[in-house]
Amino acid sequence: MQLVVARIGRAHGIKGEVTVEVRTDEPELRLGPGAVLATDPASTGPLTIETGRVHSGRLLLRFEGVRDRTAAEALRNTLLIAEVDPEELPEDEDEYYDHQLMDLDVVTTDGVEVGRITEISHLPSQDLFIVERPDGSEVMIPFVEEIVTEIDLEEQRAIIDPPPGLIDDRAEIVSSRDADDDSGRHSEAGDA
DSSP states (O other): OEEEEEEEEEEETTTTEEEEEEOOSOHHHHSSTTOEEEEESGGGOOEEEEEEEEETTEEEEEETTOOSHHHHHTTTTOEEEEEOOTTOOOSSTTOOOHHHHTTOEEEETTOOEEEEEEEEEEOSSOEEEEEEOTTSOEEEEEOOTTTEEEEETTTTEEEEOOOTTSSSSOOOOOOHHHHOTTSSOOOOTTOO
């Protein structure tokens, strides 16, 4: 099975290094020297990692055969894809590969069906489950332990404890301005 493990960014320096946006929790395993990775678009690969280093908090890679800035820049936006055994599990028991989470049924702690995970969006601050509801609409659920209380792979479901307003329209909106309406502040829209 193939997993996207990184996206190549801009060239760094003049000797063929590139920055990479890491998309794996195991970069030392997937992006180490000697790793051979498929690419998307396929015409740019496969690529073999020659060296890797961290510079100013960013991972820099150099690939075999890529010796200058022009060749490195030509790889920009290429996805790096690792071949992974489908039975392989992440080292930490609280971590999951995307393919394990796709198509899980999502239910609340009190058994109410929410929908099915159709996509996992990896954002800088957190991951989101994109859940398709039975009526065809979608809801986004942050993949944080306060909300996703359990992943049960045997039962093929994710159990959530959503805060008010996450999956329904009954949000509790509390504003300090509502309580203290005479604060003297007002919107300038419409003022002459």
